[in-house]
Amino acid sequence: MPIVLGVGAGIAAYKACELLRLLTESGHDVRVVPTADALRFVGAPTWEALSGHPVTASPWDGAHEVAHVQLGQRAELVLVAPATADLLARAAAGLAPDLLGNVLLTAGCPVVYAPAMHTEMWQHPATQASVATLRSRGAIVLEPASGRLTGPDTGPGRLPEPAELFRAALRVLARGAAGLAADLAGRRVVVSAGGTREEIDPVRFIGNWSSGRQGYALAATAAARGAQVTLVAANTELADPAGARVVRVTSAGQLREAVLRAAADADAIVMAAAVADYRPAARSDTKIKRAEGAPAPIELAENPDILRELCRPPRRDGQVIVGFAAETGNLIENGRAKLAAKGCDLLVVNQVGGGLAFGAEDNAAEILAAGGGRTSVPRGPKEALADVIWDLVAARLG
Ligand code: CTP
Numbered sequence: 001m002p003i004v005l006g007v008g009a010g011i012a013a014y015k016a017c018e019l020l021r022l023l024t025e026s027g028h029d030v031r032v033v034p035t036a037d038a039l040r041f042v043g044a045p046t047w048e049a050l051s052g053h054p055v056t057a058s059p060w061d062g063a064h065e066v067a068h069v070q071l072g073q074r075a076e077l078v079l080v081a082p083a084t085a086d087l088l089a090r091a092a093a094g095l096a097p098d099l100l101g102n103v104l105l106t107a108g109c110p111v112v113y114a115p116a117m118h119t120e121m122w123q124h125p126a127t128q129a130s131v132a133t134l135r136s137r138g139a140i141v142l143e144p145a146s147g148r149l150t151g152p153d154t155g156p157g158r159l160p161e162p163a164e165l166f167r168a169a170l171r172v173l174a175r176g177a178a179g180l181a182a183d184l185a186g187r188r189v190v191v192s193a194g195g196t197r198e199e200i201d202p203v204r205f206i207g208n209w210s211s212g213r214q215g216y217a218l219a220a221t222a223a224a225r226g227a228q229v230t231l232v233a234a235n236t237e238l239a240d241p242a243g244a245r246v247v248r249v250t251s252a253g254q255l256r257e258a259v260l261r262a263a264a265d266a267d268a269i270v271m272a273a274a275v276a277d278y279r280p281a282a283r284s285d286t287k288i289k290r291a292e293g294a295p296a297p298i299e300l301a302e303n304p305d306i307l308r309e310l311c312r313p314p315r316r317d318g319q320v321i322v323g324f325a326a327e328t329g330n331l332i333e334n335g336r337a338k339l340a341a342k343g344c345d346l347l348v349v350n351q352v353g354g355g356l357a358f359g360a361e362d363n364a365a366e367i368l369a370a371g372g373g374r375t376s377v378p379r380g381p382k383e384a385l386a387d388v389i390w391d392l393v394a395a396r397l398g
Contacts, residue, residue: 004071004075005023006034006078008034009038010041010082013034017042019081019165020032021050031075032050068096069106075103083115085115085121085122085130089126112141113134182225189267190232191232192233192255193231194273195234195274196234198276199250201284202287204288212238213238234248263319268393269321271321312343325348346396363381
């Protein structure tokens with residue numbers, strides 16, 4: 001199902017080109033519906049080239065396709081960026097002088113407006129009344145950003161950056177209006193991600209296949225839900241998630257130090273990292289040579305169990321701690337035993353193998369709760385699992 005990108009007649013229309021690119025490059029089919037005056041800022045050829053579809057502002061073009069009804073009916077999301085004061089007023093009044101007005105009246109999917117205008121226009125009671133009306137009908141009207149406007153003046157009214165609008169669109173696609181809820185605002189959370197490496201000598205290490213994707217998805221979704229996020233990342237090659245403070249570590253010892261430091265004033269901790277249970281008892285400063293016939297030269301020492309240490313009293317009042325467990329069989333039985341042994345509040349149990357967990361885009365899990373609850377999360381994007389984990393954490397935080 002396509003996304004409709006509505007474009008109002010504001011200078012910020014040029015930023016919608018970048019938003020369009022982000023949407024199409026991530027595999028979305030986007031139909032651009034500008035207003036007639038928006039085409040004075042950015043012309044139809046630009047929108048057509050970037051979207052790969054014909055573009056018109058008029059409901060009279062291609063009337064045989066009944067676009068004025070079908071576009072709205074078929075859309076998965078309507079995103080209007082920039083939404084001008086005039087466009088918001090017309091939408092609130094239910095006017096449909098152009099194709100976009102018709103789309104807005106026929107859309108059954110979530111509709112998101114990203115307003116952009118001068119501060120006076122944004123603060124005008126007429127505009128605020130339009131916004132209130134649209135919101136009361138279930139539309140999502142984002143707050144404009146503050147900053148430099150078209151002229152030399154500054155204030156609220158700027159269109160949020162395309163990357164931010166893109167993230168908001170993805171969250172609404174995944175979860176509807178609830179995707180933009182800031183239910184973790186004011187909360188400090190710590191997420192560990194990736195896999196630790198224990199050095200054997202200058203060229204070798206003991207490691208694991210964790211890509212860090214699940215931990216990064218947890219950090220990104222927590223930040224999108226308003227949390228202040230510290231991401232302790234062990235040996236990952238992913239782009240920093242927006243809004244998270246990233247602390248890079250290599251070994252289990254370093255991960256332990258970074259997590260314990262951040263945990264001191266955290267409301268929630270999620271240990272998604274794959275931590276090595278053992279490390280070489282001593283790291284050799286020179287490359288270890290093969291000594292044929294001799295016993296293997298690496299002796300192992302046990303690493304501390306960080307999750308268990310975090311769960312041990314004294315624990316910060318109300319702190320919620322989540323562990324992960326990668327299992328190859330007996331998911332629930334092993335998971336229950338591990339949950340009890342570690343002493344955490346929630347344990348996310350993954351089945352390893354079959355294209356799931358390590359390195360994969362998708363994940364499926366059973367989330368076990370201390371006290372007996374169980375939530376099954378079917379196979380889906382790691383962000384979806386992350387959101388369910390934060391739902392359960394948010395419920396425990398109250
Ligand atoms: N973990 C940890 N410190 C360790 C090992 C694991 O904090 N030294 C955390 C992981 O981040 C994860 C959870 O403990 O959240 C479960 O890890 P897992 O390796 O599955 O558990 P183990 O206790 O090592 O059990 P197993 O015998 O299955 O390896």
